[in-house]
Structure formats: C-alpha cells, structure tokens
Amino acid sequence: MNLMVIGGGGREHAIIKKLKQNPLVSKIYALPGNGGIARDAECVDVKATDLDGICDFAVNNSIDYAVVTPDDPLVMGCVDALEAKGIECFGPRANAALIEGSKAFAKELMKKYGIPTAAYETFDSLEAALKYVETRTPPLVIKADGLALGKGVVIAESRSEAKDALVSMMRDKKFGKSGERVVVEEYLTGPEVSVLTFTDGKTVVPMVSSMDHKRALDGDKGLNTGGMGTVAPNPYYTPEIARECMEKIFLPTINALNAEGRTFRGCLYFGLMLTQDGPKVIEYNCRFGDPETQVVLPLMQSDLLEAMLACSRGTLEKTDVRFSDGCAACVILASKGYPASYEKGYPISIPEDVQGSVFIAGAALRDGTLVTSGGRVLGVSAAGDTLRAALADAYAKASRIHFENMYYRSDIGARALAAGE
Ligand code: AMP
Ligand code: GLY
Numbered sequence: 001m002n003l004m005v006i007g008g009g010g011r012e013h014a015i016i017k018k019l020k021q022n023p024l025v026s027k028i029y030a031l032p033g034n035g036g037i038a039r040d041a042e043c044v045d046v047k048a049t050d051l052d053g054i055c056d057f058a059v060n061n062s063i064d065y066a067v068v069t070p071d072d073p074l075v076m077g078c079v080d081a082l083e084a085k086g087i088e089c090f091g092p093r094a095n096a097a098l099i100e101g102s103k104a105f106a107k108e109l110m111k112k113y114g115i116p117t118a119a120y121e122t123f124d125s126l127e128a129a130l131k132y133v134e135t136r137t138p139p140l141v142i143k144a145d146g147l148a149l150g151k152g153v154v155i156a157e158s159r160s161e162a163k164d165a166l167v168s169m170m171r172d173k174k175f176g177k178s179g180e181r182v183v184v185e186e187y188l189t190g191p192e193v194s195v196l197t198f199t200d201g202k203t204v205v206p207m208v209s210s211m212d213h214k215r216a217l218d219g220d221k222g223l224n225t226g227g228m229g230t231v232a233p234n235p236y237y238t239p240e241i242a243r244e245c246m247e248k249i250f251l252p253t254i255n256a257l258n259a260e261g262r263t264f265r266g267c268l269y270f271g272l273m274l275t276q277d278g279p280k281v282i283e284y285n286c287r288f289g290d291p292e293t294q295v296v297l298p299l300m301q302s303d304l305l306e307a308m309l310a311c312s313r314g315t316l317e318k319t320d321v322r323f324s325d326g327c328a329a330c331v332i333l334a335s336k337g338y339p340a341s342y343e344k345g346y347p348i349s350i351p352e353d354v355q356g357s358v359f360i361a362g363a364a365l366r367d368g369t370l371v372t373s374g375g376r377v378l379g380v381s382a383a384g385d386t387l388r389a390a391l392a393d394a395y396a397k398a399s400r401i402h403f404e405n406m407y408y409r410s411d412i413g414a415r416a417l418a419a420g421e
C-alpha cells in the first residue's frame with residue numbers, strides 16, 4: 001500500500017514509525033514532513049494546508065490511503081477533498097471536524113445533548129461580552145471560537161484581565177477571524193486527562209490515557225506551550241472514571257454528532273478535567289494530540305494501520321486494538337526562548353542507538369545535517385514496566401542529545417509519580 005501522511009511534527013513522526021511496522025505498507029510519503037521524518041518517509045514539499053497540492057499529489061502518485069493529522073487541513077475539508085478524488089482517508093470530514101474548529105459549536109453540542117462541560121456563554125459582540133464579564137466572579141476562561149494554534153485560551157484572574165483578552169480577540173483581532181466570536185466559560189479545577197479514541201462513528205475505542213505538561217518551565221511555571229512532555233497512562237484516570245467517561249461523555253458525543261448528521265470517523269481527542277462533580281469536557285480535538293501521540297503509540301501493541309482502516313470502513317467493533325499495561329514518557333527538547341522567540345539553524349547530534357526513541361518535530365536537513373528549525377525540536381520517548389523506569393530511560397536518552405540553546409523540563413511525570421504513590 002502507498003500511504004500519505006499529512007503534517008510535519010513529532011506526532012506525524014510517531015504515526016509514520018508505527019505505520020511502517022505493517023508489512024503491507026510499501027511506501028509512505030509525508031506532506032510536508034521534516035528533516036527527521038525524512039529518515040522514515042519520503043518528504044514532499046507540499047504544505048499541510050495546500051488542499052489542491054495534496055489532492056494532485058495523491059492522484060499522481062497512486063496513493064491508496066491518506067492519513068490527515070493536523071487540525072487546519074481537517075477543519076478546511078482535506079478529507080472531503082481527497083474523498084472527492086476517490087482517495088480513502090483516515091480523519092473526519094469538515095462537518096465533523098467542526099467539533100474542534102468551533103468552540104461555540106462544541107459547547108452548543110454538549111449543552112444540547114447533556115454532555116458535562118463548564119457553564120458558558122457565547123458572544124459575537126464585544127460590548128455584550130464586556131457587560132457579561134461585569135456580572136461574573138473571576139477567574140474566568142476566555143476562548144477564541146476558532147483555531148488559534150493552541151493559544152486561543154486565556155485564564156483571566158481578574159475582570160480587567162478578562163476584558164483585555166476580549167478586546168485583543170474581538171476588537172484587535174489577535175487571532176483573526178478565529179476570535180470574532182468568543183466563549184466565556186466557568187473556571188473548573190481538577191486533574192486534567194487526555195484521552196485519544198478511535199471511532200468509526202458507531203464504536204468508540206479509547207487508547208491509553210495520558211497527561212500533558214503545557215507550561216514551558218518546571219513546576220508548571222512559564223508560558224503555555226504546545227506541550228513540553230507527556231506520560232501515559234494518566235494515574236488519575238481510574239477504571240471507574242474510564243467507565244463513567246464512556247457512558248456520559250464518549251458515547252453521547254458520538255451519538256450527538258450522528259444525530260446532527262456529522263458522523264465522526266478518525267481520532268477524537270477528549271480533553272477532560274476530573275472535577276468534584278465528575279469528569280467534564282475541557283476541549284475536543286478532531287485529531288491525535290501532540291505530544292500525547294508520542295507516548296500513546298509506543299504502548300500500542302496491535303497494528304495502527306488496521307485500526308485506522310477500521311475507523312474509515314466502519315469495522316472497528318471487530319478489530320483488535322490493544323495497548324500494553326506498561327508506561328511511557330516523552331520529554332520535549334526545545335529551543336531556548338520557546339514559546340516566544342528563539343534562534344534556529346543549530347546542528348543536532350543524536351547518538352545512533354537513541355534514534356529509535358526520537359520523534360523529530362522542528363528540524364530541517366541542511367547539506368545532509370539535521371538542524372533545528374522550530375521551537376519544539378524533538379521528543380524523546382521511552383516505555384517501561386513502571387512510569388519511574390520509563391522516565392529514567394527518557395531522561396537518560398535526552399541527556400545524550402545535543403544542540404545549542406537546548407532546554408527541557410526536568411519534572412515531566414513528577415505529578416503523575418506522586419499521584420500514583
Ligand atoms: P485548550 O486550548 O482548550 O486545551 O485550553 C488550554 C488549557 O486551558 C487547558 O488545558 C486547561 O488547562 C485550561 N482550561 C481550559 N478551559 C478551562 C476551564 N473551563 N477551567 C479551567 N481551565 C481551563
Ligand atoms: N497536546 C494538546 C493538543 O494536541 O492539542
């Protein structure tokens with residue numbers, strides 16, 4: 001089979017490495033991929049948002065199956081466009097991807113179908129939003145409706161901070177069209193859990209749970225990032241909570257999407273908060289998480305391509321999807337300054353025996369040498385019988401990788417270890 005994977009981050013590298021384990025796979029193209037992915041797939045210089053370029057490439061290169069992973073192409077309708085050319089895909093169509101593409105849509109869906117989430121109001125008018133904030137007690141959560149590179153959420157500790165956020169989104173258009181509509185939400189507390197699921201629109205198969213570390217610095221200090229590390233499983237996500245989530249959140253969401261004529265096939269990501277009143281949805285993503293994928297797939301024992309095909313073809317109920325009982329950890333090595341400004345172009349040295357544990361996110365090939373090209377440069381993932389063992393292995397490997405201005409958090413998994421003991 002000829003496969004095409006759309007995207008070019010650490011998540012896509014992890015997906016490609018796992019897909020390669022299936023003997024039916026003869027060739028994998030990555031559009032656009034990156035300098036590290038080039039070791040495992042043929043990278044093609046087509047942007048993940050260039051839907052015409054993607055469709056042309058698929059048709060001209062006898063692609064049998066396309067795996068569309070980033071949020072923008074999914075929300076833009078990449079799967080719809082490829083299917084119109086007769087290409088089978090993994091990933092939701094645009095009408096279902098809207099569950100990530102519009103927070104207002106996701107909130108309305110949850111309200112209509114009784115899926116537990118934070119109380120909220122949606123606003124199209126800045127004046128009305130400012131007035132509403134006057135009536136609420138902080139902290140308040142302000143969310144841009146559309147995609148904003150994971151930066152569209154502000155936790156405002158005061159009314160004036162909330163108003164500043166509203167003005168920058170709605171008047172100053174900090175996130176362009178994405179912030180013209182906003183959701184103002186109740187602030188929830190509790191441990192956060194990421195649960196990625198496979199679904200064919202009928203059956204939901206949760207993957208192993210995980211925990212992200214979003215802040216840039218140790219002790220959950222510093223700016224929010226795309227994720228500085230992950231561990232799996234998440235010790236807060238007990239079997240009882242998993243059952244409750246399946247019954248009150250996962251199946252109701254799939255059923256709600258079906259009832260709205262927006263059947264979801266692909267990976268549906270549930271960002272959950274375990275509150276005093278039970279698990280609630282913080283966000284939906286219409287795709288694999290990054291860097292959650294880098295700990296979830298190393299624990300997957302069954303075949304990834306088979307699970308993906310089952311989602312596309314509606315045969316998930318009969319498909320073997322298994323995860324090990326072990327643990328995994330991923331530590332992100334970033335460029336100093338990320339998520340604000342940082343320098344790039346520095347050579348990266350990775351010992352050969354560590355290559356297998358590395359997923360490259362922001363690196364390019366320059367005259368055959370791998371150099372940094374992004375804020376999150378790479379992730380080092382390791383699996384073990386215990387979380388402690390997985391973390392020790394990931395950190396030992398990370399310490400053997402070098403590039404100038406490298407930094408990483410030293411406390412990935414610390415909270416999970418404490419919770420598990
Ligand atoms: P999101 O971009 O939706 O993942 O939000 C980013 C982060 O903001 C989440 O991971 C949470 O830590 C936090 N967050 C979002 N919504 C809420 C909420 N209603 N209450 C408390 N924290 C929230
Ligand atoms: N790690 C969070 C996300 O992928 O959105």
